[in-house]
Amino acid sequence: MSEQTPAPTPAADLPGPVRLRVAPSPTGDPHVGTAYMSLFNLAFARQQGGRFILRIEDTDRARFREDSEQQVFDTLRWLGLTWDEGPDVGGPCAPYRQSERLTTYRPYVERLLAEGHAYRCWCTPERLAEMRAEQQRLKQPTGYDRMCLGRTEEERRALPGFSEHPVVRMLVPDDVELGFEDLIRGHLTAPRPDDQVILKADGFPTYHLAVVVDDHEMGITHVVRGEEWISSTPKHVLLYRWLGLEPPAFAHMPLLRNENKSKISKRKNPEARLTWFEEEGYLPEALVNFLGLLAYPPAQDAEGNDVEVFSFADFVDRFDWREVNPVGPIFDLKKLDWLNGVHIRGLDLPDLTARLLPYLQRDGVLGADPSLGELARLEQVTALIQTRIAHLTEASDLVAPFYVADDAVEVAEDARAQLTDDAARVLDAAYAALEAVPDEHGGVLGSEATFRAPELEAALRAALVDGLGLKPRLAFGPVRTALSGRRVSPPLFESMEILGKASTLTRLATLRATL
Known part of the structure; x- marks a missing residue:
């Protein structure tokens, strides 16, 4: 939106009982401090029914960077920290760039x-x-x-x-x-x-x-x-x-600080760049939650326990300047990772699936225009990994085996190294046991489909644990490697159900042929 230059508006005539602003300089990737300041400004403005203004302070022409302003817009919107007036939305005090004033x-x-x-x-x-x-x-x-x-x-x-x-x-x-x-x-x-x-x-x-x-x-x-x-x-x-x-x-x-109490800076800390968090697979609501905890005490439940997981709306409801801790907080990424995992587990399945898709496309797991079948499978796989990831970026390694050809599963070196001399015998027994389990395509006409996780687990336990006398860890390891090519994968029996009988058997036979 283009900005007009109106006559100055008397402050008393401006909208909002309180008016707060954040004013970043477009001199490079936005600093995480811009989000930190925006959060506290916006919380108070929303609580008081006021206005939040974004102003671009671009008078430092020596360090000015053309793309930086758009990065400010994009990252703050990604976080949901939106403004009522600013360069891109206009307002009664336009222009909102200092270079135009x-x-x-x-x-x-x-x-x-x-x-x-x-x-x-x-x-x-x-x-x-x-x-x-x-x-x-x-x-x-x-x-x-x-x-x-x-x-x-x-x-x-x-x-x-x-x-x-x-x-x-x-x-x-x-x-x-x-x-x-x-x-x-x-x-x-x-x-x-x-x-x-x-x-x-x-x-x-x-x-x-x-x-x-x-x-x-x-x-x-x-x-x-x-x-x-x-x-x-x-x-x-x-x-x-x-x-x-x-x-x-x-x-x-208070300033954001490293563990050694030094000021967090973009030169020394990648996490000082606001764009880094989306790149690394953090959820915006987790980062907002984390930034709020950095300088504000958590709420407490009825038993007096800290409630560290909260939404922006929760933060707004209980905001009070007198509660802000003036001591410089430590930017603890381990705490952020924990919060991110909690927020990931709290997402509805379709929402999490949609959020994973860009990362999977970025990593080449899925193409730019996935089919309905591929998307349906992705939601099934997402249900298996939701409790196993702390970053959205961790999904690609777990999801990729579900989208490769059955005879082209790449076995990682550490997965192949943990195969024992019994691996061939295990795969043979597993193949025979699973081949005997009917499914909706290969079972008796009119019977209920049984190629499901509980039936698959029962069949493999009978064949490998009871039949071969193996401990479950040793029994199921070669099967896991055949299906995913990894030592660590989503739950085994549910993965087999998603892959289906034909794919499962082909993958078992493919690994067996290499032993």
Whole structure:
């Protein structure tokens, strides 16, 4: 949907008693932190009957990536964390991309300059680097030394390190208020900021100016962001005050951390990429459940036990900012794997079958346009493996043997290695026993079909366990290998029922011929 540029809408006229936003930067694969922040923003917005806004902060043109914005849309929608206003759906505050709002910021900059709250700085990057190096050498606090403050362009041009393209800096007063209230952490105090750049040489605003202007013009009532922004909050409160604007409420979420307490990053952690979770076969509802647990206590049942499995609707119902844990949570993938398995087991069979299909097609188990017969078989196989997988990606290895030619089952090395000297005798006895079991195609006319799992188990136990005197593990191993080519497979007798009598016998004979 294309965005129009309406006249600014007074905040009081904007829809929603509360208005919250998430504002990712399109600089690569979306970070899992975008989903984490979206979850908490959206939960509060939905609980309060408010609005959730998606804004794209694309003023960092050096790191901008063309495909990143669409990835943000796709991954958040995959998770079900949908927005009421944004670049692709429009809304009363369009445009929702900062790069399309450049004319919005200029009047605010000019006002700050005119009222003495900001000044132009002509220092080159080289001059600033030398300044910081000298401050570090002298063990002084790093920050701009105000060389340009109070000077005209001509006066500054006569000094070293002059750039033709100035930036604009805010003039932070010595008595700047450093304390503010946080919905999660209570009263906070941040370090004194230096004279932050608010307009870059290329005409793009920095985060600090743009976030204040955009949040005001979009009527944002609650700013929910990572704790790394605590130190910037006094700058933002100062800008609100200078511009005569009402600041929003602030809530600074704890950062996601690795087991060694380091911040989770896309450079070092594949799971920091939001796209990774779908690639690895996680369910979106499991990831949402996991992200909620990272910074929020589980509910408790009547006996006082933790209820760690919940839906987004459950999370919304009991959400309270005072319950958010400010301590940086550990990103425990083992816990996520467990949750994913629980959610997989909770799916209806047709739903799980549909979710497995793209992974099976990706791995070449099924083609792009499977037949009705193939889909019907897939649902039968899915019923066998639903309790055996923790990731959707694990299905391909278990499902593949059901879609290969009976005389082309590939036997894995570890499966062949565990065949004993008795394997040929076992396969012969199994073949004879199963050949005698009738089915709907080969049985006595008019009789009930009996090539079913209970009858198959009874026949094989009689032939192999009772007849040959073998333990079940040794008795059924060669049969399992013949049917699936694997040491581990879906339940044996149910697999034979799905394959049918002809396929089962052909697979037994095929492996037997190689021994």
